[in-house]
Amino acid sequence: MAWVLRGLREGIVTTRYPKRADGYGASFKGAVSVTGDRPQAAVRSARAEPNADAGLSSLCPTGAIEERSDEVVLDRGRCILCGRCVEARPDRFRFEASAEVATLHRSGLFVPDRAESDEELDLIRAELSTKVRALRRSVHVRHLDAGSDGSEEWEVAALLNPVYDVQRLGIFFTATPRHADLLLVTGAGTAAMCGPLRTTYEAMPAPKIVLAAGTDAISGGLLSPGYAVRDGVGSTVPVDVFVPGSPPSPFSLLHGILLAVGLLPGQGAR
């Protein structure tokens, strides 16, 4: 049978995302949240009993959980989604079933929300939107591996398969940084890749957007601290969009790219 018929016989396999929610993307375990915010009463009674939250931070192999005096904060930028905390303390942590985990600010990855001021967030959005206005709804992406484990590349490459088919959204991968609007960086930022990363960034024409793909790219993940990695790529290039995950799923990456260029439904209204 001719190849073209093989393709046609399958029918349409492409997701409708972002116009419609995708069942798979919506069920993807994309992030961990802190649950059971202790009500005031519980805090008070905790004085009498030993603190039920003591030792929560030791559950995390990457130090993503921080116990503060009044709350427990989880940094999704350090979380590698191993699920240890969820398994040990289902009353305090749970998996969030959504692939839409990208944020425009590093502090946006801390949960529960760090009550970021609206003005601050608006400022970031306004800055980014002046950047992306010139892109006119189409974006050329240059991928760069700054010390990934290889799985991120699979997920980035998956964006080109028929299921995600990102060309339909005006997203194209380009070979040269000279044509690129968005630099998609994976990996923990090895010392040896910092130079090439910087050179690539500088070779891109303005306006340029940097997307840190994966927990390793955001914070170094399980590899930091180490002698050969910087803690993520943020110290080498200015990151605009943070997509956590180990690795981030194709839906998370797509969400991050769309968020960066202001193409998410309803985003224009903001």
Place this chain on the structure above:
Amino acid sequence: MSPPVNVEFVGPGALASAVARRVEGGDRLAGLFASTQRDGSTVIRALLAPRGGLEVVEARLDPGVDRYPALTPLVPAACWYEREIHDLFAVVPVGHPRLEPLVLAVAGHEPWRPRPGPGQPLAAEPFELHDGALASHVAGQGLFTIPYGPVRSGVFESVEYLVETFGEDIPHLQSRVHYKHRGIERRFGELGPEDGVLLAERVEGTAAVAHGLAYCQALEGLGGVEVPRGAALLRVVHAELERVASHLDSVARHCEGAGQSVAYARMTLHKERTQRLRAELCGHRFGRGVVVPGGVSGGMLADPAEVLPALRVLERAIADDARALMSTPSFLDRLRRTGVIAPAVAFAHGALGPVARGSGLAGDVRAERPYGAYGTLGFTPAETYTDGDALARQQVRLEEVTTSFHLAREALDELAEPDSGPPWRVALPPVDGLGLGSAEAPQGELVYMVEAEAGRVTRVKQRSASFHNLALFPDAFAGDILTDFSFIEASFGISMAGVAG
């Protein structure tokens, strides 16, 4: 559970000849690793694979001694291993023909602190790279070197190839792999067994299950524990689906290179479905978090009886497209006689995985040293091919996909039986001593060497098949031209993360 490690102790001066003697006798050199001991001495361990086993030849360098006679002149397969040891431990293999930096090659790259090995920093001192210093291995009129990488066209892992060429033929090629060096080994030493497996899963992210397996099997061998039957079966399911995904990735890259856009779309679709199926079983698209020391983290999230039909549908669809691909002449023409590794070359280097099996070597850990449930599942290794070209490697991969589905189905069948279930894991007792673990990753034999002291894991050395096979990569270019590059690379199926460590 693996038997205790068989170690032959020799003096540093006798290491090269002892290893050479064994290699001449038919053993394969599977690795060469260094390790610093508490008393300041350094041990150099050669890992040899006679038929059906893994043995160690060990030499000890006293504190303050930082050199030993190199193995490479007698056993060329040791070349990259000795370069790596030189980089990380500042130990000089005297007489090594080309002791260039391999994994620590960049200015500003700090060496291990404190350096685990004795002696002074030597060539691991900052090494400034600039285009004027491109080393050439071959000389001739009109010959020049194209530096290709580390940022390459397309979605690739970072590596730099120095392509020495007249413009069309490629008489020689060098690989600079240090760009992705992440200091994995040092990091392992800071993590306990439970966290260590998480790191193992990130050494080569596309072979996470195999890495988790090899790491855990090293610990389980040391602890003398046998994983429960259900866990062993579940490990097989995940390891084999990982192989399917990895092989599909390689096949898809071939299709892309050959301009077969529909075939490329089909293969990537199958790969996506495989990844989703894996996520359905365990919640992670790469099977991370499944393998833990002593078993698996828990039962399957899906009912085996429901997974089996889905598996069958996927298997049929892949087999159907694979058959069509292997009868598409315009595709086969690009692969035939491209990137030939002659069987003699593959044997001399001790090639691994599909690269070996495409060049007439039958090695497969699942058959040679059956681990987990492989011994009882009726595994017959895929046929080997002797052409040694990209087509042979592709045929090996496609047949392995069939075998993998078969194994996964058998394991699922048994898991579907009512009496198979928990316990999923047994406790690992405190471990002590030297442990070896291996598994057949999609890229080939994967080995972990673990040293533990009173329950604490002090050193972990991983050796991926990618590391071993990449040293063979330049040999595949005889008679091939620049446009063959992508096929040869795809057919090797190298993961750079696993090479650079």
